[in-house]
Amino acid sequence: MQAALIRALTEIMEQNPRALILGEDVGRLGGVFRITDGLQQRFGADRVLDTPLAESGILGMSVGLAMAGFHPIPEVQFDGFAYPAVNQIVTQLARMNYRSRGTLPMPVTLRVPSFGGIRAPEHHGESLEALFAHVPGLKVVSPSNPHEAYHLLKYAAARPDPVIFMEPKSRYWQKGEVLPADGGSPLGSKVVRSGKHVTLIAWGAMVARCLQVAELAAEDGIEVEVLDLRWLKPIDAAGLAASVARTRRAVVVHEAPLTSGLGAEVAALVTERCFGTLRAPVERVTGFDVPYPSGDLEDEYIPNIDRILFGIQRVLEYRRG
């Protein structure tokens, strides 16, 4: 995925002279995850800008650069360090197009290495999708593999609106092909495995885990459909409904805490559209309502194969009381 992201950024910078990368250590170091590796040598220190260590500054400056006609691609090093920038993201970046009645659009793509799974210190693994998806004016997307990372980043960076691009850091070193675009809606979800008994709905790193679960379930004769949601705002409600209408059962899987997480939104959308055909309530398999735990407890927190299988079992065995 790292190589796919570098390739996407390189092409974006080549094709759009107004595109700028800025953030802490993105230049000479190539980013702490090396996602901007080699780009400063190629495009110069003005277009790949090492900024002072200040996330609000990086995002506030991106707003001003966008007002000057540039297409900033800021990076915050880790999800937990997006919090210091939340004021600029929520009160400024997300609202400038609205406040200015469309005269100051904000073509800003914020790259955020996201989620857990790498046993990192506190604040180096968080799941911010519900926070950002709740803010009017922001769009949120998360790729699940190198192919998606390449195409979704290129698409996001060509948008005239702010997009929060949540890169699953546990998948950075995953190998995989980048195929040509498949012609589907770039804003849609994707069925990445077909099945008829239950739909697993996931994004980011959880897509791969759900695919593992589907393999295991198949050994017991349970055919699991896996839906990669991709866009967390706007959510592809039609795609969700189409899959669940076929399987009649749904389990949504995410790393973020349960309460007020995106799983609740997904469950509501599925219920609105598929109430008559659902055989069981939509299940959620998620992180817990606890601060993101330290590395030793991470495996207990992130939905694992067993917990997802239990979720599937609950929807399969549900009987109307």
Place this chain on the structure above:
Amino acid sequence: MVPVTTQVPELSGDELRRLYRLLTAVRQLDLAAVAWQRQGIIPGYAPELGQEAAQVGSAFAMDTSRDFIFPTYREMGTALTLGVDMVQYMATHQASWHGGLYDPVTTRLAPIQAVVGGSVLHAVGWAHGQRLAAQADATQADATAETAPPDGAPATATPSDGEPDAAPAAGLPAALTYFGDGASSQGDVHEAMNFAAVLKAPVVFFVQNNGWAISLPTEAQVAGGRVAARAAGYGMKSLTVDGNDVTAVVRATREALAHARAGHGPVLIEAMTYRRGPHSTSDDPGRYRTLDEERRDAGADPVALLAEQLLASGHADSDFLDAAQADALAAADTVRDGVQALRPRPGSEMFEFVFAESTQQLTDQASAWRKESEHD
């Protein structure tokens, strides 16, 4: 207080008269807006009584064919000086639309907004963009002079070694950003100053130190006593100026702009003024200061001070002052009529400006709103 301006020429008689007309217009409109709030014409307003010279003087120095101004919510005097339509500006206080109805791109005034310090960083980003654009233009011009570039080659900026390149002869476009003594304690303001100084961005930080952050006086808000003193910590030039003296403000801003345009980096101006009225029409200054304190601390009235200067220098007579006053009153009445004629924006606009590329969800919500609210 002596301004640190020494290299900028004195203002001409014509400039002084124009400034007086602007100050008078701002004073009258400001007083009128408070009255409109009391009369129920607008729900709220942030008065700027006493800050007319700081705002008019700084905005007067700007070149709105290329510069850009980043205001807070208390910059009516700046907006009027820039020529922004005052009805469209007041629309934000009338509750028509957040940020006002004016076009920020053509007026060169960013939308009004209430998160103090929020727009200071935008000024740095915008100003840095001007440096990048100027460097890209220079690179392209060089390339054109030497060899014709291949068709469709993008205009890329030259890698910088960290030192500012020579600015074009006319100098760089500059950003002017306003904030108060209260906002100077916001982290964003410090981040903005550091970023601007590191990047040598052509930005002028204009602090209106009006003595109060709602109820908290400057001494409880600004450690060290002066915002301008902080500039030294960022390696940034600073000027302290009598914010009640419009000529001093114009000259200080011109000096700062010359520095920024030349590519030497940002400048901080601290204009010492006084918020003579309340923070907003909901505020009650009697809870935190006495009338005696106001009289003692307010300093010279900016409008009266310029009137004295004009009369003493012979650049204007009392007839001119009277005419300016009459015109200001008439202009305020015209704005009031315009504000009263404003109608609520069509509800559909709620949905139109959220994104440049809207979403199916918003389209669906707009349809439901239309149907359920009988707006078809």
